[in-house]
Amino acid sequence: MKVLWAHDHTFYFNDSGKFFSSGKLPYAVWERYLSVFDEITVASRAKKISSETEIENKSLSSGKNVDFIVLPSLSNPVNKLTKKGYIERVLTESIQQADAVIARLPSEIGSEAIEIAKKLNKPFAIEMVACAWDALWNYGNVQGKAYALFATLKTKSQVKDAPFAIYVTKEFLQNRYPNAKGHTEGCSDVEIPETCSTILDKRLNKIETATKPVVLGLIGNLNGKTKGIATALEALAKVQSKLPPFQFRILGGGEIGPWKALAARLGLQEQVYFDGVLQSGEAVFQWLDEVDVYLQPSFQEGLPRATVEAMSRGCPVIGSTAGGIPELIDKRYLHKPGNEKHLARLIEENITNKTWLMEQAKANFLKAGSYTKIHLDQNRQEFWEKFSRFVKEGGLQA
Structure with a gap:
């Protein structure tokens, strides 16, 4: 099975076509999903690295069974008007070829992927990693404040209706963005080595x-x-x-x-x-x-x-x-x-x-x-195994 993962994260790529992350999304993160899916397509933003020195202190994100789709940003009003149609076409084509969607929210690309998944009747899961209101209201410009309410309401609606939602908190995000009747889990995306x-x-x-x-x-x-x-x-x-x-x-x-x-x-x-x-x-x-x-x-x-x-x-x-x-x-x-x-x-x-x-x-x-890898992996693995079964069964059971 093939899954499409969508978020606004900015990756970096070089002439050889390899993608790098500034630390949060190395290849090890994709292995979480590849334990239950055969392939993953990452739909996100990316920048071309102009020199090899720019790779320093970045983690390799490319690897076996992982492909990348580079999309423009939707985080400014001009791009929302001029780029949204292009992003919808690219995501629609990619989601049609996928068996499911995983959207990390809050994010503009993740939100678009969810709406397209709904139109195509594709199963989807949401990873809730931050509060849309806090992120936009406190970003530091008028544009963020103006968009905060709309983004928050949209995110709440998408999380509420999601068949699967995993939160990085135990209570905070669950209280602000409750899920009505889907399968949920609270599991931090932090992974630290075993403490000694x-x-x-x-x-x-x-x-x-x-x-x-x-x-x-x-x-x-x-x-x-x-x-x-x-x-x-x-x-x-x-x-x-x-x-x-x-x-x-x-x-x-x-x-x-x-x-x-x-x-x-x-x-x-x-x-x-x-x-x-x-x-x-x-x-x-x-x-x-x-x-x-x-x-x-x-x-x-x-x-x-x-x-x-x-x-x-x-x-x-x-x-x-x-x-x-x-x-x-x-x-x-x-x-x-x-x-x-x-x-x-x-x-x-x-x-x-x-x-x-x-x-x-x-x-x-x-x-x-309680946030070491060994403590978190089991809960996270069980969540993605349940989502994988949900996809195999045609999204009939949550």
Whole structure:
């Protein structure tokens, strides 16, 4: 059987026709679906890599039984008018040749694929990975705010009627985007290696033998405002004089210039470092091992992979109440998105408190254990096996 997977993710491809991802969608992700389907066609956005150096720190997404369809973006009004017809034609042709559709939402391409699947009476499943309202309203421009309500209502309608829906959260997305009568599962798309007690031991020793400067860390794309980088900078500026020497290190791709300018305006130019992009896995874990306190002041999230990764390294975490973050972190150490005053107070009160650091290191490390690959694979596998049987049976039983 053949399945089409649709989302707005931007891949990168070279002259040899190989596709790469900036870390979230390596070939290992497709193997989840290939365990129950024979072939997968990935319909998404993509950019041509102009030099081999651009492949650095990106993961190979191409592999056996995986094909790619490159589609233009539908995330701006001009393309919605000029490109929508082309996307509909390409998706219709591809879905006609597929046995089923898997759409990752929220996304414009995923949403289009669902509507076409319905017209063609093709079985479909939805992967719900974030909140459409939060993503658009907090993106940082008027266009996003104007489109937020429409996109949210459309996403709610599609999830409600889906025969199969899998959520990355346990409660948050299920409550905002309920499914009426289909088969559902709550299973994070985070995959971390099995945790080892030596990781926690090293973290506790690091806390006990603390040296300056204190390192605060954040992982997130620099394009857009959803990761709350500005909130973190404003919070640190408020309490800078009350803190010991510190560094704020940011890992992620995107345009650095505006953030450097903001840091300078806030008097933080000597404390803020932009560490670029690292390949997912061991390189990121090594970076996290140097972080004393991890910050996740996001405006929108599903279940943030970076937070779980930080927890798996024993990092104490201070975060916002966005998305599924409250499912991970003690509510006493959460602030409302954009509330830099509360974040500043949490930072000031806790980052040099060894008792708090020790307690949070242990609690977070333990919590992260429920997000290891071995714990998640079984539930995810059962979900996709049920969907595969549903497809084989002609979509007659959910």
